[in-house]
Amino acid sequence: MSQLATWRTGSTRVLPGFGLSMGISVLFISLVLLLPITGLFGQLAGLSLAEYWAIITEGRVVASYMVTIGAAAVAAIINAIFGLLLAWVLVRYDFPGKRLLDALMDLPFALPTAVAGITLATLYASSGWMGGLLEPLGFQVAYTWVGIALAMAFTSIPFVVRTVQPVLEDLPAEVDEAAMSLGATDGVAFRRVILPHIWPALVTGTGLAFVRSLGEFGAIIFIAGNMPYETEITALMIFVKLQEYDYAGASAIASVVLFVSLALLLAINVWQGRFVRRLHGGKG
């Protein structure tokens, strides 16, 4: 914001190196982000608008949107709750094994998603530990959308924890204590003092987790069962098209995922910017 403003007014910047760092950043973004996206649109050029529309609104594909979005939403909500709890525990309490738990938080990022998928699938299949426990109770996890949501939650929980954690650390315990010294119960202090403070980070983290879930493939396909119209995710539809050498079709579906993700990220950013400005009293 302020950078744009200086740009326009042409006043000199105090911080040196703007030209160089901005140039390198733009180059990097172009190579790593914009080039592949342009390639994607190149594939789309072979399609007429009507063909494009037909591909992305085909019944099986639309069903996959529903499955993906529904499961991702459930996963995001689960992650918002447990991610917040985990971040809270990691920031506010000292306990043996805290370091280990902290390191474990990054495991979903580090683990190849296929490994996660296979592990989850074997765990929740009717012969697996969890599956064997849950199925007699009437809970079928593997090969249902519950399994999809579970896999999504697993791969995206670090987004919530790692965005909320630093913001919580930034909130001094004194603020908490101030609320309580003024007579607030734990619940009220959390709702009126802590939650508003971490709210932007929580929404951002949850949003990122959601977007990540929309595109997840490896971790899900092993546990999803992949029944057409029932447990097929959009990423799988792209994969299927690719296997049929239908690159244009794959790109068309991919572009939908891309647009939805991009729009969401942009919305989060704009909203967060507004919120943060109020916190800093319009100063920054």
Next chain:
Amino acid sequence: MSIHLHNIAKHFGNTQALEPINLDIHEGELVGLLGPSGSGKTTLLRIIAGLENADRTAQPGKILFGDRDVTNVHVRDRRIGFVFQHYALFRHMSVYDNVAFGLTVLSRKRRPSSGEIRARVFRLLEMVKLEHLANRYPAQLSGGQQQRVSLARALAVEPEVLLLDEPFGALDAKVRQELRRWLRHLHDELNFTSVFVTHDQEEALELSDRVVVMSNGRIEQVDTPDELYRTPKNRFVFEFLGDVNHLEGKVTNGVLTCGDAYWHVDLPDGHAELLLRPHEVRLTEQPTSESHLPVTITAISPVGAEVRVELEADWLAQPWLATVRHTDFEHLALRRGQRLFAHPRHWRRFPKAESKAAEQTRVA
């Protein structure tokens, strides 16, 4: 509301932050907790507030507010106001909402009507002279203004006890002076019991009805500022309350000698260490038959009501500080490098600590 502490101790792991402490604070008193860093002031204040629990030992400590035993009462039910050193304002709330917070979280039965809350908040904001900033956010205020908001916020719930942890520590000298005066005024007007923490002796002496001097988790002395300054109970208190000059030497037949300096004192033979304040040192051009303490002026600072003169000599381990009236300063025509003679007008000795110190030096 009076405050009584019985046998309050506190450990953090293996470090003892407070030795068992007894302290009585009278109703309506303004008491300062004074001590060097790490002496346990904050810990004691937080225990009074209920933000920290005292040790639960074989004879657990007890905290009474008036007749009410609050030892096991949660901070939210103690009816205290706490002002944090770094304000701890709610950053996402306006000044108005910050001050109103304590009222809006009251249970529905006890909560005043919204009109009443509004009136009360504005009365408080008026008192801290911030009513024109009610809609600002904390980030838009100066440090002094933020501290006043935090005071108003603490006072909104009409606490019986107001606790302040270095409330003016982070502010510049002028604002600090102003806020100090203003806290005193507020205290006298609203008549609550206040305890504040400071490591600034001037602040403690100026503001408090009584001062609690602490060191190493112990209470060294509790007294009025006047008594404290005039009759310090021990060496620590004396040294902490102002600049001190040391004179150490051997006494034989009523004469203390130290290098080429000597001085007639009425003390038994042996090692002696005497302490004197800067204003207790007189400077002349000639020695007297009573004392021969040659010194050289190394620095002069003529700022303030008196001139501060730094003195050095080869018989002195540490330089002395003397304060001279401006008229004497002109009369003696003092300048750097000048050689003069010092005469103690008055001095003090703290036998216990001294004997310990003597033993230590002998061992070393």
